[in-house]
Amino acid sequence: MGSGESPKVGVFVCHCGHNIAGTVNVEHVAELASEFPNVELSTHFMFMCSDSGQALIREKIEELGLNRVVVASCSPRMHEPTFRKVVEEAGLNRYCFEQVNLREHVSWCHMKEPEAATQKARDLVRMSVARASLLEPLEVKTVSVEPHALVVGGGVSGLRAALDIGDRGFRATLVERTGNLGGNLAKLSTLYPNNEPAKDVVDRMSLAAEASENVTILLNSEVTNFDGHIGNFEVTVKNNVTEEESEMKVGTVIVATGFDPFEPIGYYGYGDSPDIITLSALEEMKRDGTVLRPSTAQPPKNVAFISCVGSREEGVKGHEHCSRYCCTAMAKVAAELREEADEVLMLYDDIRTFGKGHEDVHRRARQEHVIFSKYNKKKKPAVKINDSGIMLKWNDVLSGENCEFRPDMLVLANAMVPPEGADEVAKIFSLTRSADGFFNEEHIKLAPLTTHTAGIMIAGAAQSAKSATDSTTQASGAAAKAVSLIARGEVEIESTVASVIDELCSACHTCVTACPYGATSIEATKGVEVARVTEAKCHGCGTCAAGCPSGAIVMRHSTDDQISSMIAALLSSAFVHGGGEK
Amino acid sequence: MTTAAVELKDWEPVIVAFCCNWCSYAGADLAGTSRIQYPPNVRIIRVNCTGRVDPDFVLDALDQGADGVLVSGCHPGDCHYTSGNLKMRARWALLETAIEGAGISPDRVRLQWASASEGQRFADGVKELTEKVRKAGPFRRKWT
Numbered sequence: 001m002g003s004g005e006s007p008k009v010g011v012f013v014c015h016c017g018h019n020i021a022g023t024v025n026v027e028h029v030a031e032l033a034s035e036f037p038n039v040e041l042s043t044h045f046m047f048m049c050s051d052s053g054q055a056l057i058r059e060k061i062e063e064l065g066l067n068r069v070v071v072a073s074c075s076p077r078m079h080e081p082t083f084r085k086v087v088e089e090a091g092l093n094r095y096c097f098e099q100v101n102l103r104e105h106v107s108w109c110h111m112k113e114p115e116a117a118t119q120k121a122r123d124l125v126r127m128s129v130a131r132a133s134l135l136e137p138l139e140v141k142t143v144s145v146e147p148h149a150l151v152v153g154g155g156v157s158g159l160r161a162a163l164d165i166g167d168r169g170f171r172a173t174l175v176e177r178t179g180n181l182g183g184n185l186a187k188l189s190t191l192y193p194n195n196e197p198a199k200d201v202v203d204r205m206s207l208a209a210e211a212s213e214n215v216t217i218l219l220n221s222e223v224t225n226f227d228g229h230i231g232n233f234e235v236t237v238k239n240n241v242t243e244e245e246s247e248m249k250v251g252t253v254i255v256a257t258g259f260d261p262f263e264p265i266g267y268y269g270y271g272d273s274p275d276i277i278t279l280s281a282l283e284e285m286k287r288d289g290t291v292l293r294p295s296t297a298q299p300p301k302n303v304a305f306i307s308c309v310g311s312r313e314e315g316v317k318g319h320e321h322c323s324r325y326c327c328t329a330m331a332k333v334a335a336e337l338r339e340e341a342d343e344v345l346m347l348y349d350d351i352r353t354f355g356k357g358h359e360d361v362h363r364r365a366r367q368e369h370v371i372f373s374k375y376n377k378k379k380k381p382a383v384k385i386n387d388s389g390i391m392l393k394w395n396d397v398l399s400g401e402n403c404e405f406r407p408d409m410l411v412l413a414n415a416m417v418p419p420e421g422a423d424e425v426a427k428i429f430s431l432t433r434s435a436d437g438f439f440n441e442e443h444i445k446l447a448p449l450t451t452h453t454a455g456i457m458i459a460g461a462a463q464s465a466k467s468a469t470d471s472t473t474q475a476s477g478a479a480a481k482a483v484s485l486i487a488r489g490e491v492e493i494e495s496t497v498a499s500v501i502d503e504l505c506s507a508c509h510t511c512v513t514a515c516p517y518g519a520t521s522i523e524a525t526k527g528v529e530v531a532r533v534t535e536a537k538c539h540g541c542g543t544c545a546a547g548c549p550s551g552a553i554v555m556r557h558s559t560d561d562q563i564s565s566m567i568a569a570l571l572s573s574a575f576v577h578g579g580g581e582k
Numbered sequence: 583m584t585t586a587a588v589e590l591k592d593w594e595p596v597i598v599a600f601c602c603n604w605c606s607y608a609g610a611d612l613a614g615t616s617r618i619q620y621p622p623n624v625r626i627i628r629v630n631c632t633g634r635v636d637p638d639f640v641l642d643a644l645d646q647g648a649d650g651v652l653v654s655g656c657h658p659g660d661c662h663y664t665s666g667n668l669k670m671r672a673r674w675a676l677l678e679t680a681i682e683g684a685g686i687s688p689d690r691v692r693l694q695w696a697s698a699s700e701g702q703r704f705a706d707g708v709k710e711l712t713e714k715v716r717k718a719g720p721f722r723r724k725w726t
Contacts, residue, residue, distance in 0.1 A: 075611045076628070077603070104614030105626055109705070116594075116622040123625050423659075432604060432662055435699045452604055452662055496630075514633070516664040541663035543633030546673075558630060563639055566627050567598060571646035 007133040008040040010066035011125060012057060014048035014073035016103055023107035025118045029072065032122050036129045040064050048073045054086045061090035068132040072100035072125050078446070093137030095495065095557055100128045123570050130569035134562045138495035143536075145231040145491055146251035147171065149482045152223060152425070155183020156468050157256035157460025157475040159205040164479035166214035170486050173216045173248060174209065175223055175237055177421070181206040183258050184461075185468055189286035192332045193357030198287070201468075218246075226428045229536055230455030231491050252455045252482040255439065256475060257425050259416035259461035262310035268412055269383035273390060275407075276383070278414040279305075279330060291337065293409050299340050304392055304407035305330050306381060307348040310415030311465070319415060319436030323465040326413040327351050328358040331365040333411075338368040345371045345405055347381055347394060355469065374398050383410065416465035429456050430539075438464045449478045454493070457481050496557040497538035498545060504552035505530040511544035511553060520544055595715040597624045597650040598643040599708070600635045602667070605656035605697045612701035620705035621712040624652060631655070632693075633666025637677045640691065644681075647722060650690045650715035654707065657695040667695070689714040690721060 013030040015021035026044045034042035041064055045053050048071050060066060069087050073079065076099040084094035102121050110117040147170055151162045154176030165172040180186060182202035190197050209215045218237055224245070225236035231251050238245045261280035264270045270278075274294040285291050293300045307330060311323040331353060334344045346365070351372070353362040366372070374397040375381050381394035392405045418437035426433055430453045432440040439458050442450045449457050457478035460471035485491060498511075498520070507529035511520040519537035522529050531552065533544075545555035554560075601607040607628050613620065629635060632655030640651045653674070655667040674693045682688050692711045696704040715721075 075607075075614075077608060077611055101611075101626070104611040106614075106622075108614035108617055109610075109620055110622040111617065111619060113622055120622045120625065127625065127627070426660075427664065430662065430664060432656070432660060432698065435697065440698065514669055516633075516661075516666060539663055541631035541633050541666045542629065543631060543663065543666045543669050546634050546636040547669065555634065558634060560636065560638075563627060563629070563636075564642060567639065567643050567646060567648075570598065570625050571596070571643065571648055 005067060007038045007068050008064065008066050009036075009038045009068040009070060009129055009132050010057070010060050010064065011036075011039055011042040011070045011072065011129060012048055012053075013042070013044040013125070014053070014071065014102070015044065015046045016073060017046065020073070020102045020107045023111055023114050023117045024102055024121045025114070026102075026121075028118060029121045029125060033125050033129065036126050038068075038133045039129055040066055049079050049082055054082075057083070057086050058090040061087065061092060067092065068096050068098070068135055070098045070100060070125065070128050070132050072102045072121065072128070074103040075101045075105070077443070094140065095138045096132075096135050098128045098132040098135060100124045127566040127569045130565040131562050134559070134565050135557070138556055140492055141495055142490045142492050143229070143231045145486055145489055146233075146249045147486045147489075148173070148248070148250045149486065150175065150223075150233070150235055150248070150250040150253045151256060152253065153183065153256035153258055153460075153462065154178075154181040154217070154219070155256060155258045155460065155471075156185040156202070156205070157258065157462070157471040158183075158254070159202075159209055160472040160475035161254045161256060161459055161479040161482070162215050163205060163209055163212065164476050165483055166209070166212040168479075168483045168487075169214065170483060171214050171216070173218065173237075173250070175218045175221050177220070177222050177240075179220050181209070181217070181219075184261070184280075187280065187287065188283045191468060192328050192361050193355070223428055227537075230493060231485075232536075233455065252457070252485050253429065254457045254459055254475075254478045254482055255425065255429055255431065255451075255462055256459045256478075257422065257462045258419055259465065260419040262415040262417045264309045264412050264414050267309050268306055268381065268410065269385050269390070270412060273385045273410075275390060276410045276412065278309075278412050279326060279333070280414060282333060282411050283329075286333070286336075300337070300407075300409035301341055302343045302345075302405070302407045303334070303337050303341050303409045303411065304345040304347065304405055305334055305411045305413060306375075307346070307413045309412040310417065312349065319417065319438075319465065321436070321464060322352060323415045324352075324354075324470065325416070325465070325467040328353045328355065328361050328467075330411075330413045331370070332361045334370045335361070335365040335368040338370060343371065343405075344368075345373065345407065347373055347375045347392075349375060349377050355467065373403065416461055418462075429453060431456070431458070434464075438462065449474060449481050455485065455491075494540060496540040496555075497535045498533045498540070498542065499554050499556065500531045500533060501552050501554060502530045504550045506550050506552070507531065508549065510547045510549060514543045514547040516541065516543065593720050595623045595649040595712055595720075596647070597652055597708075597711060597715060598648045599624045599626045599652035599654060600629050600632065600639065601626050602632045602655040602662070603628055603630050604662035605660065605695075606654035606704060608698035609654075609696040609700050609704040612698065613705045614701075616701045618701050618705045620708045623712050623715075624708050631661065631663045631666035632670040633661075633663060635670055637673055637680075640677060641680075644686065644690070644721065649718075649721045650692070650711055652691075652708065652711055653693045654696050654704065657697055660697060686721070687718045689718050
């Protein structure tokens with residue numbers, strides 16, 4: 001299909017079972033859409049993403065010679081890749097597809113207003129039909145992939161990922177900020193559920209990584225510069241001890257920068273008494289020998305634990321979600337302390353010993369007569385410190401009783417928070433972050449290991465708080481993603497980049513200052529200065545096009561005309577009433 | 583009842599929204615997934631980045647009869663393209679001045695930041711703008 005051919009648009013409105021059709025009158029929308037300009041066919045179907053829905057699109061493209069396809073269904077963030085593939089299978093260019101979001105943006109958020117929702121659906125379809133009519137086929141480009149992966153972070157996740165890539169026969173360079181491998185895992189004593197010393201696990205992985213001819217380990221090092229695109233990234237790594245910088249080319253990156261233990265300042269008297277410590281500090285004590293009360297250097301006799309310190313809290317210092325390690329870790333160490341201590345008390349909000357083998361750990365703590373008491377989340381345990389020590393008062397939710405306990409050591413099960421330097425890492429790799437600061441995956445279910453920056457994967461606690469088991473599982477997954485990219489050898493890149501209409505360019509440099517990536521520059525062609533876009537560097541944000549005062553920049557697949565056509569299609573409809581500004 | 587009064591009674595604000603693909607469009611998706619209910623007056627146009635939003639788009643929308651315009655992007659510092667949203671913010675200051683200078687109520691336009699995880703924030707922003715625009719009444723340039 002050439003770009004000169006007149007548009008023949010097919011509109012396919014999806015019921016999504018009851019999800020859209022329960023609120024939006026999809027039959028009516030499909031009927032109205034058949035009257036919109038350039039629409040050759042407008043129809044509706046139960047599930048457009050199903051095999052039969054996809055077959056319907058292909059069939060109609062072939063039967064009616066459709067050259068633009070509009071699917072009105074769910075969010076394009078969900079199924080745009082699916083439908084692009086469908087139109088490609090029927091011989092259309094993938095950029096001749098346009099999706100309307102009738103589910104997330106209409107039916108699900110206007111559930112009680114079916115009429116207004118149907119009107120909104122009609123408008124959105126009209127807007128997309130207008131845009132679709134102006135869509136241009138774009139050349140699908142591929143680039144080669146450098147057979148070398150960068151792994152950022154030498155904790156358990158980074159080690160696992162680097163080893164997996166090395167085992168598959170590809171090169172991996174592991175960059176670790178500190179002088180040691182193992183990260184936070186190396187600070188622990190023994191690991192649940194099978195009591196393996198953390199050191200053994202870390203050593204096994206570190207030794208294997210050091211022995212692997214495919215894995216290069218750079219300690220005391222940080223990534224200072226990062227440029228390029230999927231398949232061909234240029235990385236500068238600086239050794240913070242020698243101040244030496246090295247440069248390398250990699251095809252893909254795994255970010256496994258882990259977490260910092262939450263420092264619970266302002267919680268339960270932390271900092272006011274040396275005997276109030278975090279679970280992470282207790283673990284380090286256990287790793288280094290015996291657990292001693294910091295103030296007396298004697299074994300503690302009465303120990304209390306408090307759960308969810310910084311976890312499951314909205315809008316405060318820690319994070320909103322469950323840290324997914326502390327219940328089991330706390331139950332394990334509480335049971336172990338019972339060998340020496342008279343009383344061990346666990347104050348919990350909920351007990352979530354969810355993983356394989358974790359319930360055994362919980363059961364053992366109960367068998368060892370660790371006292372479990374559910375505290376009131378709205379009225380949290382109160383800690384008072386005076387000359388006679390720590391006094392803990394709380395309301396036991398299950399009995400309704402107000403209780404007291406005088407622990408000689410209080411342990412706070414602290415959350416995991418994004419590590420120091422996470423801001424820098426996010427900037428360097430253009431990663432987006434969730435409200436609590438962890439790096440975002442591309443899609444929580446459909447693409448949980450890739451990020452919004454093509455070619456960059458995340459693994460472990462960098463993505464969210466989690467246990468070592470879950471971290472290594474993710475790391476192996478991310479390594480598989482990296483390896484599949486490298487093994488393919490080439491990768492398709494988005495063709496949605498900016499280009500310059502030379503005749504309109506006045507070489508004013510606005511685009512040069514606007515571009516966040518240095519992709520635009522001014523070059524003299526035949527003695528005349530005009531702007532140039534280095535396509536490999538262009539990420540397609542369109543900031544240059546919006547800034548250009550001469551309209552000389554065409555942002556492909558997001559052109560001025562395409563966007564303006566949507567505005568016009570909406571407002572030229574029956575909406576405009578009289579009135580007038582006061 | 584006069585025709586104008588009938589029209590006003592039936593009038594529903596039309597709001598054009600420009601949402602960046604990575605934060606606010608995804609935030610609006612999350613609002614839907616979370617079944618957060620908000621006014622159905624907004625029509626979202628997906629752009630890669632708020633940096634893509636040419637001030638002309640905003641003015642064109644108003645010129646063609648939109649009652650309000652929303653631009654919603656990533657929080658400063660969280661832009662998927664590192665700084666496109668900051669470019670928009672810089673333009674916005676000028677745009678607001680121009681809009682006010684033309685005698686258009688600044689209540690009709692809104693620039694907001696809502697991340698992919700802030701469905702509620704996105705919905706609240708739409709609600710607030712819709713209420714303000716409803717209060718300001720139907721918009722049409724005086725000179726047409």
